[in-house]
C-alpha cells in the first residue's frame with residue numbers, strides 16, 4: 001500500500017483536539033510553534049447554524065421528540081457514544097468496561113458536564129495516607145500555578161471555602177441555588193453534610209470580547225453558540241488560530257501509529273483520511289498524544305518497530321495498565337414538598353448550582369477513598385416527553401394511577417419538578433490488573449487493531465457505593481421524600497455503575513520516576529522516546545474524588561510549557 005508523505009515539517013503534531021489536545025494547541029501555537037492537529041472526527045463549531053442544536057425544541061429533533069437510543073438524547077453534542085459503528089472494542093475474561101468516545105473537533109468537551117474541580121494536596125500523595133495505589137511524582141504545589149492560569153483563561157464559577165483538599169481558585173460569581181437545591185441544602189444540614197456552590201466552567205461574567213456570557217438556557221450539553229461554556233475548540237483552538245497561530249487542522253483523520261527512526265525517536269504520525277480511506281504521514285519534531293487515555297494507549301501499543309518491539313513507550317510493559325474510572329451510584333426521590341409548584345422559568349446553567357465535596361474521614365469507614373455528590377432536579381424545560389409517568393405518583397396518596405386528558409394534565413402540573421436525584425462520583429484504586437491491550441484478532445474499519453479491556457471493581461468500590469446509597473436515602477428522608485425504586489442489593493453491587501460509565505477513564509500511561517513502573521516522566525514525556533508527550537488523562541497516577549478534566553487542562557499546559565522550553569534549548 002502506498003503511504004502519502006507530507007513534505008511539511010511541523011514543530012509539533014498534536015493527536016486529538018479535546019481537553020488535552022486543545023490546551024496543547026493553544027499553548028504551543030501561542031509560543032510561535034508550527035502545529036498540526038490531527039483529529040479523528042469532523043470539524044465542529046457550536047456557533048455554526050448548520051451544526052447548532054442549542055435552543056431547538058424537542059419536536060425539531062430527528063424523531064420529533066420521540067425517544068432515542070443515542071446516549072443523552074438527540075440534541076446532545078457528542079458525535080459518538082459507548083458504541084461507534086465500525087470502531088469496536090472487546091473484553092477479556094467476561095469482564096466489563098464501557099468506553100465512551102466523541103469523534104469531533106473538541107472531543108468530549110463539547111458536551112461534558114463542565115464540573116471543573118482541582119485535585120487537592122492529598123490527591124497527589126494518597127498512598128502516604130492509606131498505603132494504597134501510588135503517589136504522583138508531583139504534588140499540588142507543582143500544578144497550582146497551572147490551575148490558576150486555567151481558571152483565568154477559561155473561567156470557572158465558585159466560592160472560596162478554604163477546604164483542605166478542595167483548593168480554591170479564581171472564581172466568577174456562582175448562580176443562586178434553585179428551589180430543589182434549597183431543599184437539598186436543608187436536608188443535608190440535618191445530617192451535617194456540607195453543601196457549597198458548585199464549580200463549573202460557564203461564564204457568569206464577561207472575561208473577554210471573544211466569548212459571550214451565560215444566558216441560563218440549561219443546555220450546555222448541546223455546546224454554547226456564544227461560547228459561554230468551555231469547549232476546547234471554541235475556547236482554545238479557534239482563539240489560537242485567531243491570534244495568528246500556525247495551526248493546521250487535519251479533521252476526519254484517524255491516527256494509526258507514531259512513526260519512529262533508527263534511534264527510536266518519533267518522526268511523526270501516520271493516519272487514515274476517513275474521506276478517501278488512504279494512509280498519510282505527517283512529520284514533526286515533537287508528537288503530543290491527546291487522543292484520550294485509552295486511545296493514546298492504543299496508538300502507542302500499535303506503534304511497534306525494531307527499536308520498540310513491544311509498542312512505543314512500553315519497554316516497562318505498563319502501557320494500558322492501571323486504567324481506572326470514577327465510581328458512580330445514583331438514586332432519585334419523590335419530594336411531596338415540591339408538589340403543586342407555580343410554573344416559572346427555572347433554567348440555570350447546564351448543570352447543578354450546588355454540590356457536596358467529600359466530607360468524611362475514610363479512616364473511620366470501611367472503604368479507603370471518598371466521593372462527591374452531584375444533585376439534579378427542578379422544573380427544567382421538558383425534553384422528550386416528561387421523563388416520568390406523572391400520574392403514577394398518585395400511588396403514594398392512594399389515588400388511582402393512569403388517566404388521560406384533563407386528569408393527566410392536572411397530574412403533570414401537580415408533580416412536575418417534585419423529583420430530585422443524586423449521583424455519587426468517587427475515587428477507585430488504580431490496579432495493575434485493570435487494563436486495556438491490543439486484541440490480536442480484531443481490527444476496526446480502518447484496519448487498525450482495536451483495544452481489549454479487562455476490568456473488575458474491588459470490594460472497596462462496592463462498599464463505597466453502599467455508603468452512597470445509604471447517604472442518598474437519608475437525604476431523601478430528611479427532605480420528607482420517598483426514595484424511588486428499591487435499594488440496590490449486594491448482588492447488584494449497590495447500584496455501582498459498570499466501569500467506564502462515568503466517563504472519567506484515566507491512568508493508562510501513568511507518570512512516575514521509574515521507567516519500569518511508569519510510561520511518562522513528571523513532564524508527561526515518554527521515558528522511551530523524549531520527543532513524545534501525552535497530555536490527556538493517561539498520565540494520571542490516581543483519579544481523586546473529583547472529575548478529571550480541570551487537571552487534564554492544567555497538566556497539558558504544564559507539559560506544553562516544558563515542550564517549548566526543551567525545543568528552545570534544543571534538547572529534543
Ligand SMILES: Cc1cc2nc3c(=O)[nH]c(=O)nc-3n(C[C@H](O)[C@H](O)[C@H](O)COP(=O)(O)OP(=O)(O)OC[C@H]3O[C@@H](n4cnc5c(N)ncnc54)[C@H](O)[C@@H]3O)c2cc1C
Pocket residue numbers: 015016017018019020021022038039040041072100101102103104105106107108109111112113114115116117253254255256290291292293295299503504535536537547548549550552
Ligand atoms: C457526558 C459527559 C459528561 C462529562 N462531565 C464531566 C465533568 O462534568 N467534569 C469533568 O471533569 N469531566 C467530565 N467528563 C469527562 C471529560 O469529557 C473528559 O475527561 C475530557 O474530555 C477528556 O479530554 P481528552 O482530551 O483526554 O479526551 P477527549 O475530550 O475525548 O478528546 C480526544 C479526541 O481525540 C480524538 N481521537 C481519538 N483517537 C484518535 C486517533 N486515533 N486519531 C486522531 N484523533 C483521535 C477524538 O476524536 C477526540 O476528539 C464528561 C464526559 C462526558 C461524555
Ligand code: SF4
Pocket residue numbers: 054202203213214215216217218219220221223224225226228229348349350
Ligand atoms: S447554560 Fe449558559 S453557558 Fe450553557 S449553553 Fe446555555 S447560555 Fe451557554
